[in-house]
Amino acid sequence: xxxxxxxxxxxxxxxxxxxxxxxxxxxxxxxxxxAFTTVQAARHDxxxxxxxxxxxxxxxxxxxxxxxxxxxxxxxGTVEECAGAEVDALLAHPLLPVRVAALDAYLMDVSPHTxxxxxxxxSIPAGSSxxxxxxxxxxxxxxxxxxxxxxxxVVGVVNSLISALRSRSLAVIPCDLKAGTTxxxxxxxxxxxxxxxxxxxxxxxxxxxxxxxxDPLRRSALDHGKPLVMFAQTGSxxxxxxxxxxxxxxxAEPYPFFWLDGGPGxxxxxxxxxxxxxxxxxxxxxxxxxxxxxxxxxxxSDGGTx
Numbered sequence: 001x002x003x004x005x006x007x008x009x010x011x012x013x014x015x016x017x018x019x020x021x022x023x024x025x026x027x028x029x030x031x032x033x034x035a036f037t038t039v040q041a042a043r044h045d046x047x048x049x050x051x052x053x054x055x056x057x058x059x060x061x062x063x064x065x066x067x068x069x070x071x072x073x074x075x076x077g078t079v080e081e082c083a084g085a086e087v088d089a090l091l092a093h094p095l096l097p098v099r100v101a102a103l104d105a106y107l108m109d110v111s112p113h114t115x116x117x118x119x120x121x122x123s124i125p126a127g128s129s130x131x132x133x134x135x136x137x138x139x140x141x142x143x144x145x146x147x148x149x150x151x152x153x154v155v156g157v158v159n160s161l162i163s164a165l166r167s168r169s170l171a172v173i174p175c176d177l178k179a180g181t182t183x184x185x186x187x188x189x190x191x192x193x194x195x196x197x198x199x200x201x202x203x204x205x206x207x208x209x210x211x212x213x214x215d216p217l218r219r220s221a222l223d224h225g226k227p228l229v230m231f232a233q234t235g236s237x238x239x240x241x242x243x244x245x246x247x248x249x250x251x252a253e254p255y256p257f258f259w260l261d262g263g264p265g266x267x268x269x270x271x272x273x274x275x276x277x278x279x280x281x282x283x284x285x286x287x288x289x290x291x292x293x294x295x296x297x298x299x300x301s302d303g304g305t306x
Contacts, residue, residue: 009245010215011100014238018103019091024110027088032105034059035082037074040259042129055233056097057255058082058090058105063112064255065105067097067210068234097210100235107237113252113268118240122251124258124265130160132258132265136251137164139267140231143249146170146201153226155192155217156205159183161231165203173199177211193220206232206239218246233257236268243272 017023036059041052054071056078057064074097082090082098090102113119122139124132137160144152148169154161157174162182165172174182175189182188189195193216196202202221208214209232221228227248230239236252243250252268 009218009242011209011238012215014241015091015099015103018106019088023107027091027106028086030060030087030106030109032058032060032082032085032087032090032102035079037079038255038257038260039071042259053259055255055257056082056101058098058101060087060105060109063105063108063237065101065103065108065237066233066235066255067100067104068207069097069210096212100209100238104235104237107241108254111237113237113254118243118270119252119268120270121266122269124267126262126264128262129259132262133158133160134164136253136258136267137161139269140203140229140251141165141168143229143251143269143271144170144201144203145227145248150200151198153192153195153199153202154204155202155213156207156231157182157188158205158231161203177213192217196220196224196226199226202226202228204228204230206230206234206236209235209238218242222246240270243270248272 018027021027036057038055038057039053052071053068054074055066055068056074057066078095078098087102087106090098091106093099093102111117124135124139127135137158140161141164146152149171151171151173152165153173153175154165155175157176159182162172162174173189173195174186175192175195177190178188179190180188192213202217204217208217218228228246229249229251230247231251231253232239233253236254239247239250240252249272250270252270258265
């Protein structure tokens with residue numbers, strides 16, 4: 001991006017900026033043409049457990065914004081209410097997932113994932129659901145600037161990510177609000193903030209935006225001096241706004257997600273200007289599954305439990 005964007009260092013602050021037209025076009029000028037949910041269940045060959053995802057998506061012009069939700073948690077009529085609504089009304093909607101999806105659509109329209117806006121495209125090759133999950137995991141883990149023997153706190157557990165981390169001799173602390181166990185039988189912690197002191201880096205799902213835990217996690221990572229890398233189907237256009245404000249890097253994956261298709265696809269990687277070797281991506285300044293967690297029943301997070 002050629003001009004630095006000043007971003008209030010909180011999700012609510014970013015919403016306020018969008019509502020006041022400080023981030024681009026007037027949100028009163030746009031309407032959501034299509035609103036839809038994507039519900040998916042998967043069980044990969046060779047894996048003991050499965051996962052389920054539900055994602056709310058809103059289309060604004062050519063852009064689609066998304067927010068993963070707990071399956072079945074959206075009230076009846078939410079999709080119908082969003083279709084045809086003005087963007088500013090949805091940015092102020094009482095449901096947090098609607099606000100997240102609306103802001104994601106708005107920012108995707110304002111600054112799509114292109115090199116001009118700081119994105120580095122990474123191809124995800126065609127393949128089975130598991131193969132594509134593993135390819136995405138490699139793209140995400142490449143953003144971590146830590147070496148063998150370091151410990152990574154994973155918030156929003158995805159088995160393919162854990163496997164990719166361990167293949168690089170990194171220790172893992174799995175954490176998810178739903179608890180449960182990983183594919184390898186390890187207990188999943190539930191309090192990410194209590195675990196940050198014991199890790200060298202944090203890898204977190206964009207679903208933290210949708211459940212309201214992103215800002216506390218980001219602030220805690222800042223306070224502890226721990227790099228925070230986000231993998232985002234939820235809020236893929238929102239989270240790059242926090243680069244340099246507590247977020248070191250983002251792997252952004254807008255709709256359609258890798259688990260919807262067997263063909264080739266693309267994710268978009270961002271780094272803050274001072275994150276990682278050779279980083280050249282614009283740093284936003286601030287004033288301050290595969291969906292899923294890997295419990296062996298239903299759970300959703302950005303990337304799916306693999």
